[in-house]
Amino acid sequence: MSQETLVATETAAPSAFVQVKGKQFQLAGKPYYFVGTNFWYGAYLGAAGAKGDRARLIQELDQLKAAGVTNLRVLAASEASALVMSLKPAIQTAPGQIDEDLWQGLDFLLAEMAKREMKAVLFLNNFWQWSGGMSQYVAWQTGEPVLDPDLTKDWNAFMQNSARFYRLAESQALYRSLIKQLIERTNTVTGVAYKADPTIMSWQLANEPRPGSGEAGAENAEVYVQWVHETAQFIKQLAPQQLVSTGSEGSRGALDDMNLFIEAHQSPFVDYLTFHLWPKNWQWFDITQAEQTYESGLATAKTYIEQHIAVADQMNKPLVMEEFGIERDGADYRPQATTVWRDKFYSEFFQLIEKEAKAGRSIAGSNFWTWGGAGRTQRADFIWQAGDDYLGDPPQEPQGLNSVFDQDQSTIGILKAHAAAMNAL
Numbered sequence: 403m404s405q406e407t408l409v410a411t412e413t414a415a416p417s418a419f420v421q422v423k424g425k426q427f428q429l430a431g432k433p434y435y436f437v438g439t440n441f442w443y444g445a446y447l448g449a450a451g452a453k454g455d456r457a458r459l460i461q462e463l464d465q466l467k468a469a470g471v472t473n474l475r476v477l478a479a480s481e482a483s484a485l486v487m488s489l490k491p492a493i494q495t496a497p498g499q500i501d502e503d504l505w506q507g508l509d510f511l512l513a514e515m516a517k518r519e520m521k522a523v524l525f526l527n528n529f530w531q532w533s534g535g536m537s538q539y540v541a542w543q544t545g546e547p548v549l550d551p552d553l554t555k556d557w558n559a560f561m562q563n564s565a566r567f568y569r570l571a572e573s574q575a576l577y578r579s580l581i582k583q584l585i586e587r588t589n590t591v592t593g594v595a596y597k598a599d600p601t602i603m604s605w606q607l608a609n610e611p612r613p614g615s616g617e618a619g620a621e622n623a624e625v626y627v628q629w630v631h632e633t634a635q636f637i638k639q640l641a642p643q644q645l646v647s648t649g650s651e652g653s654r655g656a657l658d659d660m661n662l663f664i665e666a667h668q669s670p671f672v673d674y675l676t677f678h679l680w681p682k683n684w685q686w687f688d689i690t691q692a693e694q695t696y697e698s699g700l701a702t703a704k705t706y707i708e709q710h711i712a713v714a715d716q717m718n719k720p721l722v723m724e725e726f727g728i729e730r731d732g733a734d735y736r737p738q739a740t741t742v743w744r745d746k747f748y749s750e751f752f753q754l755i756e757k758e759a760k761a762g763r764s765i766a767g768s769n770f771w772t773w774g775g776a777g778r779t780q781r782a783d784f785i786w787q788a789g790d791d792y793l794g795d796p797p798q799e800p801q802g803l804n805s806v807f808d809q810d811q812s813t814i815g816i817l818k819a820h821a822a823a824m825n826a827l
Contacts, residue, residue, distance in 0.1 A: 470821020481534025652677030774805025
């Protein structure tokens, strides 16, 4: 990179960053609408040598760009853990210790995204077990064995344990130290400080942070809201030109309490709202009884979307539907399985987003879960193991569960059409 380019990039005009104006995103003075995906493993592919696969990463980015996908939600931190389904290798190998190869992979990813005019949402932690996350921070501070839901099958206890993270001072200090280190990092490929890089649209507190579960979770509501506000403020002070978001699932991730969701997003340091949509996990739709459950599942999903658009309109902040996933037909994980029901859901969701965005409402984009691209598993049980290809499905889920593969032409066609409609706005 020439010195002239480097200087120009380091002093990027404010309009080069995604900004918020009322309930709209803006980019270069125009409304910014996007079609995005979850690409959590982007930094892992970007690592040099045997840890990564830069040739595949470039191929994936080219195909995504060709499909009109311009916004990627990416894992920026993971924690080494004894959790049996956690990601290996981890970015944070021990408290305060970073695998530099993997952060250089993130450097490479951001540099390649910039060439393609893509924007990144970087999430900094995880409520769930698949990347170590909050439960690992708790274990590091307390010295207790990590509570593993894949062994105990007790998800309520796991969620309560993860939520302890918000109250533990040493865990918060370690987490903030990692955030500061990354935001103030200089990209080894471009020479640009992360906090000055307009490729980064948003810093995200965590993947699906929840206050816990049930009545016990309600006791964490106040400290959870305080954690959102104070962490968002901390990030905003470090990176004032970039946006901050929570990574919330919406009311479903706030004890099914919309008021709690609103309270957690009222902070002036939270720039926009997020929500997720999981018709299978929330028992609205069953792919093994697709004919019988589709109409009711779709209606419930549309209601959930509308509820969150209404709240974002009321709060005068943009809204992103940043996770939604549907299985392949017949609950078959193989790439050759069809995607008729997924395509039906995607089409309905995208048409709804287009209609409401065109009407000037708060919904500004979506990130489907998830892009599997050229990744394939060779395992008969579809369970990921260290060294396998990365798919969009994280390690705790069957590989192929929600992944859109590079050969899924019907789904990619739907994405292209949606991108054209959003670009027209």
